[in-house]
Amino acid sequence: MGPLEIVLIIVVIALVFGAKKLPELGKGLGQGIKEFKRETNADKEPVTDVPSRPLDAVTPVTPVTPVSDPVSDRR
Numbered sequence: 001m002g003p004l005e006i007v008l009i010i011v012v013i014a015l016v017f018g019a020k021k022l023p024e025l026g027k028g029l030g031q032g033i034k035e036f037k038r039e040t041n042a043d044k045e046p047v048t049d050v051p052s053r054p055l056d057a058v059t060p061v062t063p064v065t066p067v068s069d070p071v072s073d074r075r
Contacts, residue, residue, distance in 0.1 A: 017025055 013025075014022060
């Protein structure tokens with residue numbers, strides 16, 4: 001995008017929203033960007049509230065023995 005396209009976009013926005021609404025629109029856009037950045041930075045922080053369990057508290061899995069198929073045993 002060149003400078004001419006940017007100026008044209010700004011003129012169209014000014015015509016659509018009017019000169020009185022532009023400060024409100026800019027304020028809302030700035031707050032939205034600030035909140036977005038805050039939320040994306042919050043994801044980078046390590047999670048510290050996850051409870052840890054000792055390894056001996058894990059229930060062991062018992063192996064399952066296969067059952068013979070009575071139809072295939074008839075051969």
